Amino acid sequence: MDSDSDVYADDLSQISSDAEFPDSDSESDEELFRPTRNRVLPIPSSSDSEDSDDEVLDWSTTDKVPIIEQFLGQSGVFVMPHNSESVIDVVKLFIADDFFEYMATETNRYRAQNPDAFRDRAKSVKWKDVNVVDLKQMLGLLLLMGRVRKDTRDEYWSTDKTIQTPIFAEIMSRDRFRLIWYAWHFSNNDDRDGRDRLKKIRPILSYFTNKFQEVYKPERELSLDESIMPWRGRLSFKVYNASKIIKYGLLIRMVCEAKTGYICNFRMYCGVGSRLQDTILNLLKPYCNLWHHIYMDNYYNSVATCEILLQNSFRTCGTIRVNRGLPSCLKNPKLAREESIFRRR
Structure with a gap:
């Protein structure tokens, strides 16, 4: 590969930003990758919108220094040439x-x-x-x-x-x-x-x-993202994104070491629908209970996903969409320059 950016981090992302794909009550991969023919199978749906009329009451405005657990994994080369x-x-x-x-x-x-x-x-x-x-x-x-x-x-x-x-x-x-x-x-x-x-x-x-x-x-910090393998041949689970340079190809979701871009695990999308949370847990399964830190973009991130990953001893960091479980006060805040707002749960 020509550079590390071909392997990991946000440079890989074929998912467009919120400006290109506005939020809706039903998030799905079809909004991100549209098939060119009816024969092409839909991409599996992501986690449903977590908006609810019942406001969660356990969000706090009291800040505190989080306790970051010790990393329990052993990183490095385990098979030497x-x-x-x-x-x-x-x-x-x-x-x-x-x-x-x-x-x-x-x-x-x-x-x-x-x-x-x-x-x-x-x-x-x-x-x-x-x-x-x-x-x-x-x-x-x-x-x-x-x-x-x-x-x-x-x-x-x-x-x-x-x-x-x-x-x-x-x-x-x-x-x-x-x-x-x-x-x-x-x-x-x-x-x-x-x-x-x-x-x-x-x-x-x-x-x-x-x-x-x-x-x-890998070391403690991992990156959860996706890549597109260019392909224009006939294939039922080929995906299409008009806004990207690589418009046609195979969607591969992967977990990489954030520092080096080393591919730790990957799954190729093959047209079989599954919940996004199940896909994430499947990718991270080999690294459960080691207190890895997972960095991801707003396509993967949600409050519910963070809770599930925390139960499996993962810490998470990433951007998030407003309909992914945020309290109402964080959805459309009126902020002045250099002003910030937070809620802790």
Whole structure:
């Protein structure tokens, strides 16, 4: 990534501010990300408006110094590389050979499950089971394609001297690359779980989530936010936000270490509705009862959410919308310059 701002904090936020999305009695993600077609599933609703005719009576005007509990977690790197100065050894902490072995197994399985779709043709290379080296070479070529831009994929193997890039043919033949590309798979098609829309990539998501949590434990301050992975292909749970540079993509909610931007946990939205509080608790579950401090924007924050997080030993800080449980005196205050108002509960 080019910079830390691509990973965490408010620079990531694809949620527009209150000026762009005025408050209403029923908050929902559909106000934030609108599908381009009716076929696109609605984004799960956030926590409902907490406005009530019954004013909460236990808000106090008496200020006091809060008691900040001691952080009980242990932060730092828990899995060390063989050589901390070797980039390859550091990468292997997150993408080890078992990752490539798993993909090779599923790719070969998919090829065996669909022999008719991969019938050897007279002019094509014959199929040979994929191994770890093959997949590493293919992924390396895919990364290189992002740096060396051409109009079509086959042009990377062109022998035309005006556009020739010899490294591709030296690493892998064009036909071999094609065969692996079409058979590349991440899960067993026989394991049918119609309820999980991410079943095709669920093992890969679980692999990286576990790695992120095993290799490094974050410090006390965490950032709760979201990111958009650019995508314009056909996908039922693709989201759309006209006010952002990245208008189409996949919504990923994540918890990051506030200081470094290290991704601690993430969940990809897949069109299945759930309460926003449930999503937040699901993301923060690995860090419960350690007295982490959670920083979030007004999309996630509410009085009820703060109460639930406090019960799970989280302290919170963030902006808040007026219809998220605030007392009436804080909703439309008439304040002079440098004047402030507060309520404590």
